[in-house]
Every structure is written in structure tokens, then in C-alpha cells.
Amino acid sequence: xxxxxxxxxxxxxxxxxxxxxxxxxxxxxxxxxxxxxxxxxxxxxxxxxxxxxxxxxxxxxxxxxxxxxxxxxxxxxxxxxxxxxxxxxxxxxxxxxxxxxxxxxxxxxxxxxxxxxxxxxxxxxxxxxxxxxxxxxxxxxxxxxxxxxxxxxxxxxxxxxxxxxxxxxxxxxxxxxxxxxxxxxxxxxxxxxxxxxxxxxxxxxxxxxxxxxxxxxxxxxxxxxxxxxxxxxxxxxxxxxxxxxxxxxxxxxxxxxxxxxxxxxxxxxxxxxxxxxxxxxxxxxxxxxxxxxxxxxxxxxxxxxxxxxxxxxxxxxxxxxxxxxxxxxxxxxxxxxxxxxxxxxxxxxxxx
Numbered sequence: 001x002x003x004x005x006x007x008x009x010x011x012x013x014x015x016x017x018x019x020x021x022x023x024x025x026x027x028x029x030x031x032x033x034x035x036x037x038x039x040x041x042x043x044x045x046x047x048x049x050x051x052x053x054x055x056x057x058x059x060x061x062x063x064x065x066x067x068x069x070x071x072x073x074x075x076x077x078x079x080x081x082x083x084x085x086x087x088x089x090x091x092x093x094x095x096x097x098x099x100x101x102x103x104x105x106x107x108x109x110x111x112x113x114x115x116x117x118x119x120x121x122x123x124x125x126x127x128x129x130x131x132x133x134x135x136x137x138x139x140x141x142x143x144x145x146x147x148x149x150x151x152x153x154x155x156x157x158x159x160x161x162x163x164x165x166x167x168x169x170x171x172x173x174x175x176x177x178x179x180x181x182x183x184x185x186x187x188x189x190x191x192x193x194x195x196x197x198x199x200x201x202x203x204x205x206x207x208x209x210x211x212x213x214x215x216x217x218x219x220x221x222x223x224x225x226x227x228x229x230x231x232x233x234x235x236x237x238x239x240x241x242x243x244x245x246x247x248x249x250x251x252x253x254x255x256x257x258x259x260x261x262x263x264x265x266x267x268x269x270x271x272x273x274x275x276x277x278x279x280x281x282x283x284x285x286x287x288x289x290x291x292x293x294x295x296x297x298x299x300x301x302x303x304x305x306x307x308x309x310x311x312x313x314x315x316x317x318x319x320x321x322x323x324x325x326x327x328x329x330x331x332x333x334x335x336x337x338x339x340x341x342x343x344x345x346x347x348x349x350x351x352x
Contacts, residue, residue: 005030006031007030007070008032008068008070010046010074011071012073012097013037014074017035020300021035021050024300031051032052034054034062034068035047039057040057059087063086070303071093072095081110085110094122098123098125098126099173100317100324103324103328107317107321111318120313122306122313122315123177123320124299125319125323126295128295129295129298129314131290131295132246132248133178135290136237139288140184143241144242145237151214151218151235153220153223153234154222155223155232156225156232166204167196167225168208171225171226172208172224175235176323181314181319188343191212191213191343192211192213192326193338194209194334194338195209196334199227200227209221212343234247235248239261242260243261254290256285256287257287260282299315302315
């Protein structure tokens, strides 16, 4: 664009597309060129909320428009691969809604195609760009928690039962992407065990408990639930120095750091004597100040920065693929009666 802005097409004018259009439209980095949706009238209504965007009903029409630098996909996961591959083949950068795809093979094809074409493939892991999660990642990287000892994440409420996926594929991508973002080295569990409940007889898990083995005796637990009458969005990360709690529904104290824990003194002897070497530490609680910024605005700004600086975005295709691998393992565990299954978490550069 003449003013230095990047041109973007938003594909999908349903639930998430309007949020993307609004943030692209308000930011200084982007110019919304078109809204694409199979329902042309819906696309036209959303396009009318922008400065100059037009409405189209096919990705082919969208890619033929002048000035398109990137494509943002806000459609069901099963459609991500063909749309993304068409955009990548046209030399466009791609942003995809979570999850990256509906299966690992499709995700790998997207990552490999983007690398071969030299374009950016980014996942819209929105929660990773909230000020709270950015602060959590900063604190963990700075060593404020010490070594991670456990992770517990809860995401429950009366949710919309999805027609094509279970509660894990619907809600857990948020938690998994956050863990991949904040944990040193990303989310690379050696094993996964998933337990799902279907009390309504819908043919899919509506309540789910996911346990991941992170190594060195550390486990991460994710609870996802469509049926809870109360809404909870909470993450607890335990460390050898401090414990961190993120309560996303507490506007005045979203992130809290607790200088509380258990100190162990190595001792020899019988079990009773060893137990006596455990001491409990009760220290101060610290609540860091967080800026009030919309996560999506930070996400679209990161997408633009990664394109201009020719670098991987903070939630790149490989990060999205790690999340996809855990989701795949979750399904395999459910199919195997909640058995512990291995995860191909060692996403190598050879994928790209």
C-alpha cells in the first residue's frame, strides 16, 4: 500500500471473522481489502464496517485482487488446509484461527508449504497475546518461579456444543497454546492421557480431563467442560521458588505471584525421618500491574511485524503444530480407553 500498510483478506464472516476485521481495520499496520465468505450477503455486511473492503464469495476471487499481502482464515478447522495452501501458492502470508488444522498431516502440509514459499504462517492463538499471558511468559523466562513443578488449567462454562468436534478440540487449544507459549522450550509432553465424559449421549466428550507428562515428574492438567453452570478460566503454574495463579475473570487481580511453597531438605534414613525434612514456606503475594490492551490488536500487530522483519511470529506454524500433535494424541487416548499414548512433540526443522 502507498501508506506502508499491508493488505489483508479475511476469509470467514461468521463468529470470529468480525473480530479480526475490526482489529485489522483499527490498526495502523493493515488495510482490509476484502471479506470472503460463501454467504456473499454476510460478507457484504461485514465488509461495510470497514473503510473500503469489498465482498467476495471465493478464495480465488480474493487472491485475484490487487494489493493482497496476507490472508486471515476464520473458518472451520477442516477448511484451513485448502484455503491456506491456495494463499501460500499465491505467495501470500497466512494467519489461521485455532487449531491450525483438523489433523496433523494437514498441519504439516501447511507448515512445509509456507517454508518452501518463504511466507509467514501464523496461528491466531489469541490468549497468548493477552497482557496477562505475556507477563506470565516474561516471569517464567526470568526464572521468577524457579523450575516448573506442576501446571493446572481449568476452562469450564456453559458452552456451545460444537457439531463437529469434542470439548477437547473446541476448548483445549486455548490452554495448550498458552502452555506452549509460556513453558521453556514449548509444549513437548512425552505422553498424554485423556478422559472424556458424554453424559448427554451426544456421541462426543462434553467434559474432559487431560493429563500430560512433561518430564522430571512434572505433569500438566487441563480440565475442559461445556456443561458447567459456572464459568472458570484459571491457570496455576507451580515452581520451586514461587507459584503463579492467573484468574482471567478477575479484572483487578488477574495474575498473582505467591511466595509460598514446600522446601525439601535431602535426608537419609527411614520414611518418617525424611518426611520431617519438609518445611512449608509462607511469604508475600505480589500482583503485577498489567496494561489494558486487546489481545487481538497485539496479535495482528505481531503478524505485521513478523512479515516486515522477515522472522517467525511468536505463535508460528511450528508452535501450532505442537498444539495439534497434543490434540491428536488426546483423540488417540480417548479411542484407546484413556490409555497413556506417546506424543510426537519433537517438531524438527526438517518438517519445514
